[in-house]
Amino acid sequence: MITDNYILAIETSCDETAAAIVKNGRELVANVVASQIESHKRFGGVVPEIASRHHIEQITIILEETLSQAGMQLDDMDAIAVTEGPGLVGALLVGVNTAKSLAFAKDKPLVGVHHIAGHIYANRLEKEFEFPLLSLVVSGGHTELILMKNHGSFEVIGETRDDAAGEAYDKVARTLKLPYPGGPHIDRLAQEGEETIDFPRAWLEEGSYDFSFSGLKSAVINKLHNAKQKGETLEEKNVAASFQASVVDVLSTKTYQAARKHNVKQVIVAGGVAANQGLRAALKRKFEGEDIELLIPPLKLCTDNAAMIAAAGAVAYQQGHRAGWDLNADPSLSLERYAKRSLK
Amino acid sequence: MNVLAMDTSNEILGVAVVKDGETAGELITNIKKNHSVRLMPAIDQLMKETAMTPSDLDRIVVAKGPGSYTGVRIGLTTAKSMGWALNIPVVGVSSLEVLAYQGMFFDGYICPFFDARRGLVYTGLYNQEMQLVKAETNLLMIDWLEELKASDKPVLFLSPEIESHQEAIEEIMNDKAVIPPKTLHVPRPSALALAGKDKEAGPLHALVPNYLRMVEAEAKWLEQQGKK
Numbered sequence: 001m002i003t004d005n006y007i008l009a010i011e012t013s014c015d016e017t018a019a020a021i022v023k024n025g026r027e028l029v030a031n032v033v034a035s036q037i038e039s040h041k042r043f044g045g046v047v048p049e050i051a052s053r054h055h056i057e058q059i060t061i062i063l064e065e066t067l068s069q070a071g072m073q074l075d076d077m078d079a080i081a082v083t084e085g086p087g088l089v090g091a092l093l094v095g096v097n098t099a100k101s102l103a104f105a106k107d108k109p110l111v112g113v114h115h116i117a118g119h120i121y122a123n124r125l126e127k128e129f130e131f132p133l134l135s136l137v138v139s140g141g142h143t144e145l146i147l148m149k150n151h152g153s154f155e156v157i158g159e160t161r162d163d164a165a166g167e168a169y170d171k172v173a174r175t176l177k178l179p180y181p182g183g184p185h186i187d188r189l190a191q192e193g194e195e196t197i198d199f200p201r202a203w204l205e206e207g208s209y210d211f212s213f214s215g216l217k218s219a220v221i222n223k224l225h226n227a228k229q230k231g232e233t234l235e236e237k238n239v240a241a242s243f244q245a246s247v248v249d250v251l252s253t254k255t256y257q258a259a260r261k262h263n264v265k266q267v268i269v270a271g272g273v274a275a276n277q278g279l280r281a282a283l284k285r286k287f288e289g290e291d292i293e294l295l296i297p298p299l300k301l302c303t304d305n306a307a308m309i310a311a312a313g314a315v316a317y318q319q320g321h322r323a324g325w326d327l328n329a330d331p332s333l334s335l336e337r338y339a340k341r342s343l344k
Numbered sequence: 345m346n347v348l349a350m351d352t353s354n355e356i357l358g359v360a361v362v363k364d365g366e367t368a369g370e371l372i373t374n375i376k377k378n379h380s381v382r383l384m385p386a387i388d389q390l391m392k393e394t395a396m397t398p399s400d401l402d403r404i405v406v407a408k409g410p411g412s413y414t415g416v417r418i419g420l421t422t423a424k425s426m427g428w429a430l431n432i433p434v435v436g437v438s439s440l441e442v443l444a445y446q447g448m449f450f451d452g453y454i455c456p457f458f459d460a461r462r463g464l465v466y467t468g469l470y471n472q473e474m475q476l477v478k479a480e481t482n483l484l485m486i487d488w489l490e491e492l493k494a495s496d497k498p499v500l501f502l503s504p505e506i507e508s509h510q511e512a513i514e515e516i517m518n519d520k521a522v523i524p525p526k527t528l529h530v531p532r533p534s535a536l537a538l539a540g541k542d543k544e545a546g547p548l549h550a551l552v553p554n555y556l557r558m559v560e561a562e563a564k565w566l567e568q569q570g571k572k
């Protein structure tokens with residue numbers, strides 16, 4: 001007999017303190033996120049020590065809210081899942097030690113989850129996976145193409161060689177003096193503007209699914225500086241539209257090529273930049289009328305949350321993965337190393 | 345009453361189980377290893393050896409700093425979330441007070457301190473009744489010693505980092521300073537349990553570390569706001 005399982009997950013890898021409960025890996029029962037963005041805004045970016053301080057202030061409040069939203073008790077949970085990496089080490093540590101304590105106090109299995117595996121699995125809350133599938137992960141810290149042949153198997157077939165797409169957005173936004181975080185502002189401006197400047201696209205060598213955004217970033221910054229020195233004014237919205245066109249062109253084209261090459265059934269977009277309207281539109285155009293299903297999660301599941309950690313944790317739990325009391329935060333945990341971890 | 349006490353606020357890791365005022369077990373290491381990896385296995389081991397399960401616990405006492413920010417947070421996060429899960433009170437005790445207990449029988453003042461780098465220390469001054477007579481602070485050790493040298497009673501200095509400050513203490517305090525042998529500079533988790541046994545546990549959600557220091561970025565930001 002198959003019984004329902006409930007996973008309580010915790011996510012504190014950056015500047016959101018989050019907890020969630022997911023039923024059978026696919027059904028969202030409760031989802032609570034406390035964002036610290038207002039606190040970090042004044043510094044123009046996330047200050048790690050401040051993030052850690054907020055996490056410890058918030059964590060039990062968030063947990064309590066999650067259980068009450070679900071109308072459940074800690075005793076009703078089948079396992080506790082937590083993001084073990086990658087992320088800010090001090091921030092991760094709050095989540096990891098909280099999860100260990102809950103699991104220890106209530107004698108529950110403990111499951112460690114990779115943050116990016118979580119971003120991918122956010123999509124399973126919307127639609128069941130069909131393998132093989134390809135996932136484009138784009139966020140402040142990541143730009144990766146990941147091939148999945150089964151649940152829990154992750155093969156990185158392309159990644160950024162320098163800046164993540166989100167980083168390039170942040171730096172360009174700063175040069176344009178847009179408020180932090182800059183990504184959504186560029187996306188908004190880009191919708192209003194036109195591609196008037198031909199910024200470079202880094203295709204890299206033939207057949208490579210890797211990315212590079214530092215050249216583009218420099219080109220945008222130089223263009224703005226040169227214009228300023230000559231006393232010319234560039235239309236901000238057109239700069240944003242031209243920059244975004246370059247990023248989106250490379251991301252969507254490489255994703256399409258990789259999807260064709262590996263004969264995937266589904267393409268999943270994951271991570272914070274998946275909220276970008278320009279990227280969503282470009283991918284929709286690319287896969288229109290194709291036999292490959294394109295999955296883009298709703299906005300609330302694109303940014304960091306714990307529901308995605310619970311969804312990935314549910315699979316890891318069912319596959320028999322268990323973390324010990326010595327589970328640690330791993331700020332640079334790679335997806336492939338995570339996928340190869342042994343069953344405990 | 346069964347008390348679980350934990351201290352990871354500095355390099356020393358300490359866990360104690362105290363049953364009805366009696367130390368059932370105590371585990372202390374001073375080996376500069378990762379607290380996050382070692383704390384829960386230590387709790388697990390000690391609970392097993394003292395035949396305790398988490399549901400037998402009536403109270404958790406934790407050293408809340410000052411100390412290493414990360415270290416303090418590991419202990420406090422563990423205590424806070426375990427207490428929340430078990431629905432039992434969690435009491436935070438100053439890490440300096442725990443160390444001061446090592447001087448319980450000293451006739452005079454007790455000055456526990458932790459090195460805070462660049463000549464700075466986290467410190468405070470306690471009397472024999474374990475009452476704070478000079479508030480906890482973060483300042484230059486030499487300034488602190490200048491303040492203490494006028495003391496009317498001898499001062500006992502306690503610190504895991506005593507060696508790096510011993511010369512300055514002896515030079516400024518002269519014969520007013522008492523420095524015990526090295527083994528006594530290790531705070532004991534059983535003393536932590538004792539210190540927190542009768543203290544009132546405040547609201548659990550509000551339990552936060554005693555950092556004694558603002559984050560640098562925030563201090564700079566406040567300074568700039570002041571200039572505007």
Ligand SMILES: [Zn+2]
Binds near residue numbers: 139271272303
């Ligand atoms: Zn993320």
